[in-house]
Structure formats: structure tokens, C-alpha cells
Amino acid sequence: MSLGRYVLTRIAVAVPVLLGVTVLTFSFIHALPGDPIDALVGFRSVSPATEASIRAEYHLDRPIWEQYLLWLRDVLVLEFGESPITGRNVMATVGRRLPATLALGGAAWLLALAIGVPTGIVAAVRHGGPADELSRIAALAGIATPNFWLGLVLLLLFGVRLGWVRVIPPDAPLASLAMAKFMLLPTITLGTASAAFVTRLLRSSMLAELDATYVRTARAKGLRERTVILKHVLRNAFLPVVTITGLQLAFLIDGAVVVERIFSWPGMGRLLVRSILQRDYPVIQAGVLLIGVSIVLANLLVDIVYAVLDPRIRY
Amino acid sequence: MSDRPPTTDRGRIRIVGFDDADSGRPGDATSSGDGDESPAATAESPAERTARPTADTQSRTDPTAAASRPSGTALEGSGRSRSAGAWQRFRRNRTAMAGLTIIVVMAVLAVFARPIEVSTAEYTITLQPVSLAPYDPAQPFVGPANAPPSWAHPFGTDWAGRDQFSRVLVGGRYTLTVGLVAVSLALGVGIPLGAIAGYFGGRIDEIIMRLVDVLYAFPFLILAIGTVAILGRGFWKLVVALVVTGWIGYARLLRGEVLSVREREYVTAARALGIPDRTIIRRHVVPNAITPVVVQATLNVGTVVLTAAALGFLGLGLEADTAEWGAMLSRGRDSLLQGHWHVTVFPGIAIFLFVLAINLVGDGVNDALDPHRDASDDRRRMR
Numbered sequence: 001m002s003l004g005r006y007v008l009t010r011i012a013v014a015v016p017v018l019l020g021v022t023v024l025t026f027s028f029i030h031a032l033p034g035d036p037i038d039a040l041v042g043f044r045s046v047s048p049a050t051e052a053s054i055r056a057e058y059h060l061d062r063p064i065w066e067q068y069l070l071w072l073r074d075v076l077v078l079e080f081g082e083s084p085i086t087g088r089n090v091m092a093t094v095g096r097r098l099p100a101t102l103a104l105g106g107a108a109w110l111l112a113l114a115i116g117v118p119t120g121i122v123a124a125v126r127h128g129g130p131a132d133e134l135s136r137i138a139a140l141a142g143i144a145t146p147n148f149w150l151g152l153v154l155l156l157l158f159g160v161r162l163g164w165v166r167v168i169p170p171d172a173p174l175a176s177l178a179m180a181k182f183m184l185l186p187t188i189t190l191g192t193a194s195a196a197f198v199t200r201l202l203r204s205s206m207l208a209e210l211d212a213t214y215v216r217t218a219r220a221k222g223l224r225e226r227t228v229i230l231k232h233v234l235r236n237a238f239l240p241v242v243t244i245t246g247l248q249l250a251f252l253i254d255g256a257v258v259v260e261r262i263f264s265w266p267g268m269g270r271l272l273v274r275s276i277l278q279r280d281y282p283v284i285q286a287g288v289l290l291i292g293v294s295i296v297l298a299n300l301l302v303d304i305v306y307a308v309l310d311p312r313i314r315y
Numbered sequence: 316m317s318d319r320p321p322t323t324d325r326g327r328i329r330i331v332g333f334d335d336a337d338s339g340r341p342g343d344a345t346s347s348g349d350g351d352e353s354p355a356a357t358a359e360s361p362a363e364r365t366a367r368p369t370a371d372t373q374s375r376t377d378p379t380a381a382a383s384r385p386s387g388t389a390l391e392g393s394g395r396s397r398s399a400g401a402w403q404r405f406r407r408n409r410t411a412m413a414g415l416t417i418i419v420v421m422a423v424l425a426v427f428a429r430p431i432e433v434s435t436a437e438y439t440i441t442l443q444p445v446s447l448a449p450y451d452p453a454q455p456f457v458g459p460a461n462a463p464p465s466w467a468h469p470f471g472t473d474w475a476g477r478d479q480f481s482r483v484l485v486g487g488r489y490t491l492t493v494g495l496v497a498v499s500l501a502l503g504v505g506i507p508l509g510a511i512a513g514y515f516g517g518r519i520d521e522i523i524m525r526l527v528d529v530l531y532a533f534p535f536l537i538l539a540i541g542t543v544a545i546l547g548r549g550f551w552k553l554v555v556a557l558v559v560t561g562w563i564g565y566a567r568l569l570r571g572e573v574l575s576v577r578e579r580e581y582v583t584a585a586r587a588l589g590i591p592d593r594t595i596i597r598r599h600v601v602p603n604a605i606t607p608v609v610v611q612a613t614l615n616v617g618t619v620v621l622t623a624a625a626l627g628f629l630g631l632g633l634e635a636d637t638a639e640w641g642a643m644l645s646r647g648r649d650s651l652l653q654g655h656w657h658v659t660v661f662p663g664i665a666i667f668l669f670v671l672a673i674n675l676v677g678d679g680v681n682d683a684l685d686p687h688r689d690a691s692d693d694r695r696r697m698r
Contacts, residue, residue, distance in 0.1 A: 016525060017525065017528045017529055017532060020525060020526070020528070020529030020532075021529055021532050021533075023529075024529055024530075024533075028541060028544075028545070031545050032544070032545055033545075140671060140674050140675070141667075141671065143617075143670070143674060144617065144667050144668075144670035144671035144673075144674055145667055146621055146624055146625065146628075146641075146663060146666050146667065146670070147625075148624075148625060148628045148641075148644060149644060149659065149662075149663030149666065149667065152644065152647050152648060152651055152659045152663070153659070153660070153663070155648075155651065156651050156656050156659070160651065160652060160654060167652060250533075250534040250535070251534070253534045253536075253537065254534040254535055254536035254537065254625075257536055257537070257540070257625075257629070258536075258625050258628060258629065261628075261629060261648075262648060272537070272540065273540075273629050273630075273631070276540060276543075276544050276631060277630065281544075284541070284544060288533065288537060288541055291533065291534065291537055292532040292533050293532075295532050295533070295534070296532045
């Protein structure tokens with residue numbers, strides 16, 4: 001199958017999933033107990049005039065499938081209207097928070113790779129030795145540590161006891177030195193578990209590759225062990241690490257929800273939790289929809305990148 | 316996996332049609348050593364035995380046909396010898412036994428933390444009278460507020476002067492029951508749906524798997540938060556939220572295994588015999604495809620506990636005053652900034668220990684049931 005056709009098939013599979021994601025997020029408002037109008041205003045009492053305008057805005061007097069199509073039409077151009085709770089534009093609210101979460105998640109992902117890849121290589125090369133055993137224990141500890149607890153302990157140590165870092169974000173733009181310094185602890189908190197996953201995954205895929213005949217050939221023709229590992233084995237063993245990127249994204253978003261609360265990080269996660277406590281459902285809906293769509297798209301992208309890297313899987 | 320015939324069969328003259336009685340003999344399975352390398356003898360499920368007389372001549376004449384099956388299913392199934400072998404392997408695994416010990420100790424502490432009483436209108440029946448916890452976990456001001464650890468209060472007290480030691484002990488009840496109940500219920504949903512999707516294929520498969528794909532588009536915690544937003548807070552609502560997020564993993568995993576199991580000769584044979592699909596799925600397909608799901612479910616107890624604790628920490632799990640480990644940490648940030656480290660440290664260590672123990676046991680279960688698969692495939696630990 002050519003690459004073009006493979007990409008088209010992948011997109012054809014992703015479209016119904018994306019539609020399902022929109023149906024699920026759309027029905028969220030209607031699944032809440034009571035009249036959707038009550039949910040939209042956060043179960044507060046409002047004047048009949050406001051109620052009428054909200055009814056009109058969300059087309060609540062139309063049949064439900066028509067409501068969905070009208071909503072979908074707006075969503076496709078990223079138009080989520082205004083939040084009846086705060087009166088602010090939903091897309092603007094979400095859009096302002098998105099870069100902060102992306103920066104945090106991206107930094108954590110880089111940290112996970114920076115720690116996980118070398119550790120995974122060493123663990124696989126020294127298979128069965130003390131270094132391998134140590135990395136196994138460290139990885140298990142990393143997986144078992146609740147990220148909210150790790151964040152609190154780091155904050156206690158470096159923020160409260162030692163006073164090296166601020167406990168709340170500085171009033172500075174996202175791309176500034178003060179912000180980068182503050183981002184250190186949240187990044188470590190968020191990246192630890194991911195680093196553990198990368199370590200273990202790379203270790204097991206490298207162990208599988210080390211048994212391959214091409215490794216024996218490479219050694220037999222006298223290549224240095226370093227070259228064999230880094231150029232031949234690592235390149236093949238890295239593919240599973242690529243495939244879990246979509247899963248990692250979901251995992252990092254989960255983590256961000258918690259970590260952002262600990263460090264008062266102005267991102268999507270904190271917005272979501274605050275919106276739940278405030279019953280600001282349109283914001284929740286928009287945020288959850290964006291997360292769902294970006295994960296589907298990320299997985300699609302990963303599939304395509306994978307097919308480019310490894311022509312065998314285009315079957 | 317070796318290609319040679321099992322030791323018990325070596326040197327015997329094999330005549331087509333005359334092996335039935337022998338291969339079904341219980342002694343075959345038990346006499347074959349520790350079971351690691353004798354799949355043809357141990358992997359004999361009742362399914363295959365019933366299937367034999369009509370079909371499967373090929374595997375009867377060729378014992379290696381059974382021996383060369385993928386390891387994923389060879390050691391799993393019904394039959395006492397297999398589970399006994401798995402237990403043997405599990406018991407030899409020191410770290411796994413250490414994990415199991417931690418879990419058992421925590422469970423015992425949780426059960427005996429406070430007396431368990433069932434009260435109806437007039438009677439109060441005490442099921443368990445022991446009280447290891449020195450104080451009532453909900454009783455405020457049994458000591459000064461935010462007191463650091465001391466002999467009277469080993470883990471200190473929280474902002475309301477409640478004894479943290481008692482709260483951590485009792486908190487184990489919520490964590491352990493939420494983990495076990497949510498995972499079992501999720502298995503109860505995921506196994507049937509996954510088996511049906513994989514076995515029947517076609518339209519049903521399409522519908523179930525698209526639903527799984529859609530739910531998979533949302534991160535675990537986000538989906539749970541959404542469910543909590545709809546249902547509200549409380550123990551059973553929390554369990555429902557965790558089941559909604561939990562079943563998809565099992566369904567997807569089991570479907571994949573079933574796809575390969577349903578092509579086996581014994582399934583074809585069972586179909587040819589006219590055994591109803593329900594029975595084939597329950598007796599022949601699921602037992603041979605379940606191993607990875609069991610491993611995943613064990614590891615998932617840890618994930619579920621972490622998610623429940625995260626929800627508690629965010630103030631979206633159980634009520635904020637509940638002595639649940641996650642909920643106990645939700646005020647942790649404030650007390651921490653005031654310098655009360657002990658409020659966050661002890662519940663956190665409890666969660667850490669439990670999840671670590673679950674992971675050790677999960678690895679052990681994996682090695683015991685499925686020795687040929689690498690335990691460190693950590694993709695499944697993330698979900």
C-alpha cells in the first residue's frame with residue numbers, strides 16, 4: 001500500500017471517532033440532571049429574559065439532532081459562545097489557558113525522554129546487572145508515586161523549606177526566564193512517571209532487538225559495541241516509544257490537571273477543575289472537546305509518522 | 316517455547332485414534348515438572364478434550380502442533396495443575412511476595428482499624444470488635460490542631476485536630492474497596508463486550524470497538540471528572556466513574572486475544588459439534604484469552620487507586636472530610652505552605668506503598684501466568 005493510501009485509510013477511520021467525540025461532548029450538557037437550561041446557567045435562578053436568550057443561543061427549542069448539527073456547525077469554526085456563568089467568551093478563556101498547558105506538557109515530555117532514553121539503554125545493555133535492577137526499582141517507584149504527592153513534597157522542600165523557588169507562579173509572560181525557573185518543579189512532577197514508562201518500554205524493546213540476527217551480523221563484522229547499540233539497535237527499538245506518544249499525551253493531560261492545581265499553574269487543567277466546582281458547563285464542554293479532538297489527531301499523526309519511519313507496517 | 320514433544324510422550328508409539336484416554340489422564344499434567352516447558356500436557360483444557368473425538372486429528376498425530384502455540388494462551392485456562400503451577404512460580408518470586416505481603420498487611424490494618432458495625436433500627440451487630448486506631452477518625456480536636464508527630468499522635472494531627480494515624484488506617488478501607496470494586500465491575504463489563512466483539516466480529520464488533528475508540532480519545536482522569544460532574548460525588552458514583560473509564564482497556568485487550576483464539580482448531584471443533592456460541596465463548600474462548608487481561612487488571616488496581624486519590628485531591632472524589640488518602644491531601648497544599656509537612660507526607664506514603672505493592676504483584680502475576688512475555692511492557696500500566 002502506498003503511503004498516500006495508508007494515510008487516507010487512517011483518516012477514514014479517524015473521522016467517525018472524531019464524530020463520536022463530538023456526540024459524546026455534546027450530550028454531556030444533556031446528560032446532566034434536570035433541564036439543560038439549568039445546567040447552562042449553573043443551576044442558578046436567572047431572569048426570564050436571560051433564559052430566553054440562552055435558549056435561543058443554544059437552540060434549545062429545536063429537536064435534539066438539530067441542536068447537535070447547529071452546535072457542530074459552530075464548533076467547526078471554534079465558536080463556543082459565551083459562558084453564562086462568567087459572561088466571557090468560552091473559546092477565548094480556553095485559548096488563553098492552552099499555551100501554558102502545552103508548554104508544561106511539552107517540557108515534561110522532553111524531560112521524560114531525556115531521563116528515560118539513557119536509562120532505558122543502560123538498563124537493556126546491562127541486562128540483569130545491578131544497573132538494570134536499580135533502574136527497575138526507580139521506575140516502579142516513579143510509577144507508584146502519586147504525582148500530586150510528589151508535587152507537594154517538592155514544593156515543601158524547595159519552596160517552603162529551602163526557599164529556592166516561588167510557591168506561586170511569577171507575574172510574568174509565559175516565555176520569560178522567571179517563568180522558566182518556576183516551571184522546573186511542575187515539569188519534574190509531571191515528567192517523573194512518564195520517564196519511568198519510557199525507561200521500561202525502551203528497555204524491553206531494546207532487549208527484543210538485541211536478540212535479532214542483524215545485531216550479531218553487526219558485531220561479527222567488527223563494529224564497535226557503541227555503534228551497534230546507538231546506530232542499529234536504538235533506531236529499531238525506538239519505534240514503540242514513538243507509538244505511545246498519543247497515550248503519553250493523554251497521560252500528561254491527566255497529570256497536568258493535578259499538577260496545575262498544586263503549582264497554581266494557569267493552564268487547562270486548573271480551568272477544568274475550577275469550572276466543575278463553579279458548574280461552568282460550557283467551558284468544561286469546550287475544554288473536554290478540545291482535549292478529545294487533539295488526542296485523536298495526535299494518534300493519527302503518530303500513525304502516519306510511524307508509517308513513514310517503518311514502511312513494513314503499511315501492509 | 317520448545318518444539319520437542321513433552322517428556323512424558325517421548326519414545327511412545329503414537330497411533331492415530333488411540334491416544335485419547337492417555338492425553339486426558341490427570342497424571343500427565345501433574346507429572347510434567349514445574350509446567351514451564353510442557354505446554355502440550357498442561358495446556359490441555361477440557362475444551363480440547365471434548366473437541367478431540369470429532370476433529371483435530373492433525374494435532375493428535377502431531378504433538379508439536381499443540382506445543383508450538385504462542386505462549387500467551389498456552390499456560391492459561393482451567394484445570395487445577397495450571398493455577399497450581401502459576402502459584403508455584405508466583406511464590407518463588409520474592410519481590411512479588413513482598414508486594415503481596417504489603418497488601419495483606421494494609422488490608423488487615425484497614426479491616427481492624429475501627430470496629431465494623433451493622434446497625435438497623437433497633438439492633439447494632441458488631442461484626443468486627445477490634446480497634447487498632449486509637450481515635451475515631453472523624454472526631455475533631457482529639458489533640459491540638461496541626462500538631463507534629465508525637466507519641467500520642469504518631470502521624471500528627473490535621474487542621475481540625477483529628478488524629479492522622481487513625482485517619483490513615485481507616486483511609487485504607489476506602490482505597491482498597493474502591494480499587495477492588497471498580498476493577499471487578501469494570502472486568503464485568505469489559506470481558507463480555509470484548510469477547511462478543513472479538514468472537515462474532517462484523518457489525519457488533521464495529522459498534523463496540525468504535526465506542527471504545529471514542530472513549531479512548533479522552534484521558535482517564537478527564538473522563539472520570541466528566542462522569543463525576545454528571546453524577547455528583549459519593550462512593551458509588553466514584554466507582555461508576557472509574558468503571559466507565561476502566562472497562563474499555565479490558566474490552567480492547569480481550570478482543571485482540573479472542574481474535575486469535577477463535578481461529579484455533581478446538582473452537583472450530585466445538586462449533587462443528589453444535590455447541591452454542593454462548594458456551595463456546597464462556598468455556599473455550601475466554602479462558603484461553605484471559606491471561607493478559609488478568610495481568611492488566613492487577614496492575615490497574617494501582618491506576619484506579621491513583622485516579623481515585625487524584626479525584627479526592629481535586630475535591631471531586633469522596634466528600635472532603637472523608638478519611639480517604641486522596642481527600643486528606645486536598646487540604647495538604649494549604650497546611651504545607653503553613654509548614655505542616657506531616658499532613659501530606661503520611662497519606663502520600665500510604666498511597667505510594669499500596670500502588671508500589673500492586674505493581675510488584677502485577678509483575679509477579681505476569682511472570683507466573685505468562686513467563687514468556689516480558690513484564691516490562693509498561694504501556695498497560697498507563698491505563
